[in-house]
Amino acid sequence: MIKVDSKLRRKVEWLWRRAEGALMPPAVLENEAKHLVADEAAEALRAIDVEHPSLSIAARLEALEASKNNYASRGDYIARFGCVGVRRFQSRGDVAIYLMPVETFPHHINNVYLLIEPGHTTLFDVGSGLESSRRDLALGFAVVRSMFGENARYETVDLAIVSHAHIDHFGGVNDLKVKTTARLAVHELDARVIAGFEERVVIACKDVSVFLRRAGVANEERARMLDLYMASRDWFRSVEVDRTLRDGDLVGGGHRVIHTPGHCPGQICLLVGDVLLTSDHVLSRTTPHQFPQAITAFGGLENYFHSLAKIRKLDLVKVALAGHEEPMFDLRKRVDEIAAFHRERLMKVRDLCNVPRTVAEVAAELFGHQEGYGTILAIEEAGAHVEYLHTLGKLRIANLSEVAKSDDPVVQYVKP
Ligand SMILES: [Zn+2]
Ligand SMILES: [Zn+2]
DSSP: OOOOOOOHHHHHHHHHHHHHGSSSSSHHHHHHTTTOHHHHHHHHHHHHHHGGGGHHHHHHHHHHHSSSOHHHHHHHHHHHHOOOEEEEETTEEEEEOEEEEEETTTTTTEEEEEETTEEEEEEEEEOOOOOOOOOOHHHHHHHHHHHHHHOOGGOOOOEESSSSSSSSHHHTHHHHHHHOEEEEEEEETTTTHTHHHHHHHHHHHHHHHHHHHHHHHHHHHHHHHHHHHTGGGOOOOOOOEEEEEEOEEETTTEEEEEOOOOOTTTTTEEEETTEEEEEETTTTSSSOOOOOOOTTTTTTTHHHHHHHHHHHOOOOOOOOEEEESBBBBOOOHHHHHHHHHHHHHHHHHHHTTOOOBBBHHHHHHHHSOOOHHHHHHHHHHHHHHHHHHHHTTTEEOOHHHHHOOOOOOOOOOOOO
């Protein structure tokens, strides 16, 4: 059998979204769904099916075809697969939770969640604010109205919760402030990023610069990385945060905020009945990105492990819905897999430091050659692991006298 890689998987998901445009009412197709070319997408899926029968494309295409003109089978299809990527979940306590996939950056999909319950219409994350993100949010709401029969509009959202201050999750708050009267809520440790973005970008960049220097990244490469780091500075403007959240706070119709620092200082999960919205704390396929505390407090692996243990203790989570990728029906298993992955990576990093190495050298050994933003992600991930080992005394500094003499040292680590 030919292995299905994640790139193909993403492509197939993208094609399904387009093929399912065939289910949409003409009015929606003409407005919010112009970009869905259903027939071409179905053809492309058929071609992929020939080589990848394990994806069960043919059976689903048949079900889709049968649903076009038949109300009952359309209901079945949508209950099973959703429509144009939008899927409905229902929590204990009858909150309807809609997953809306949104292309926040080219080929980068975020799951934005819409919670509908008596007296509250809540968005959990708001997209990036880029044109593709606006387009997909508008489509998501159109699908929720036309295919799921909800009376929900972006303009009438009354609360928007930002799960953590990464731009693909919060960039859409500029639109939100213009088009809605929604209150904006975010964890108190991430509020400054949204409310004081201009300052935050400058200060974070200084701290990243020091980190990269100590990590042994050459000047030219460092300048290039910092440019990438600063890229969002030009198009995001700070907005006021209306409510800052803390661990244990209740929002919307009484849903509990769980603070899970690690991937981001103000990362939260939200417990909605027996459904846990995990944002980027736990993802179904990827292990969420880690960065060292040296860049920002409340990051780092110790916080992350602690936050994994915290949600592992929750009882009766029926499904966990993340900020990217697929729903998870066995949260504890996934938490254990991610923790084990990092424990293994820590051992690997320690072994790599049998000879003195900089963080940049560890990153190169772990991830090989990277391009673009991947270079920053690789060095931050390596930095988080080296920092954790060093804090625990499992690595020590190999070039201490050199470090002592220099104002701007490159640090080498070695196994004691
Ligand atoms: Zn994130
Ligand atoms: Zn994310």
